Amino acid sequence: MLAVTAIALVRLHSLFAAAMLTGIYSLLCASLFVLMDAVDVAFTEAAVGAGIITIMLLGTLALIRESPDSKEPHRLQILPMAVVVITGAALIYATRDMPAFGDPYAPAHQHVAPRYIEKSGAEVGPPNIVTSVLASYRGYDTLGEVTVIFTAGVGVIMLLGHRRKDRS
Amino acid sequence: MRRNPVVSEVSDLLVPAILLFGLYVQFHGDFGPGGGFQAGVIFAVGIILYALIHGLEKTRKSIPDNILYVCMALGLLLFAGTGLISMFLDGEFLNYSVLGKTPLAGQHLGILLIELGIGITVAAVLITLFYAFAGRRNK
Numbered sequence: 001m002l003a004v005t006a007i008a009l010v011r012l013h014s015l016f017a018a019a020m021l022t023g024i025y026s027l028l029c030a031s032l033f034v035l036m037d038a039v040d041v042a043f044t045e046a047a048v049g050a051g052i053i054t055i056m057l058l059g060t061l062a063l064i065r066e067s068p069d070s071k072e073p074h075r076l077q078i079l080p081m082a083v084v085v086i087t088g089a090a091l092i093y094a095t096r097d098m099p100a101f102g103d104p105y106a107p108a109h110q111h112v113a114p115r116y117i118e119k120s121g122a123e124v125g126p127p128n129i130v131t132s133v134l135a136s137y138r139g140y141d142t143l144g145e146v147t148v149i150f151t152a153g154v155g156v157i158m159l160l161g162h163r164r165k166d167r168s
Numbered sequence: 169m170r171r172n173p174v175v176s177e178v179s180d181l182l183v184p185a186i187l188l189f190g191l192y193v194q195f196h197g198d199f200g201p202g203g204g205f206q207a208g209v210i211f212a213v214g215i216i217l218y219a220l221i222h223g224l225e226k227t228r229k230s231i232p233d234n235i236l237y238v239c240m241a242l243g244l245l246l247f248a249g250t251g252l253i254s255m256f257l258d259g260e261f262l263n264y265s266v267l268g269k270t271p272l273a274g275q276h277l278g279i280l281l282i283e284l285g286i287g288i289t290v291a292a293v294l295i296t297l298f299y300a301f302a303g304r305r306n307k
Binding site: 047052 | 205206209220237243244247251261275278282289290297300302304
């Protein structure tokens, strides 16, 4: 379904429908995350991807006028197509070497994860290990992330935020 | 803005629920899924829904830009300040164990504070973004 939505998204001409499809795509992603037990990520994806991004896109569409649809026919372009296909094939080939989903002996689960799982209850406390890792063990990273969000907000205020003074 | 009574009534019912859910996710993040980022996002979505239904100007009156700007910085300062305080209490930067009587209590307090900081910053930034985009129309 994700693939179908993505293909439809690429082939659409109407920007409005494309914005809506982006929201649907995010919602599908969110359900995928729920299936993989990453509820936190699913929360964020549903709220940001499906909600806020769609609204922002619509807001932008309201600002710019819909461009006169370019009626150029879809022409198969060899080089971009080849690059995309080869990259996709390489990625799919690489997934064959990846450990199975949820494999406890995967390298990613051998490094610090066992310590988090075994000791975070005694060292940090909260029953939700994700919170302990994010807030306590990885406090620096999270501080960095918040700083990035803050900087982004300041940037937007500088560029767009000030309401124009009426030049009368 | 054209008013559709069904949409406006339903969203009036939903907005308080969304805001409440945001606060729940914020303060229950230690026990269930969620945390500052998610809570901030959900809270912002609630406000944005209200703004979509009742108009930007009305929302801007109840939550003025200045307060949002202050909140953006406040959240970040709360996070970094928690780290600094733990440094002054003979711990490392962002080591919350020294904040409470026992390490666990300290960790709990520290996490609560920084999650609150994250939530405030994220919500304020997102609402600001929405204001910035939606406000361009009325020039």
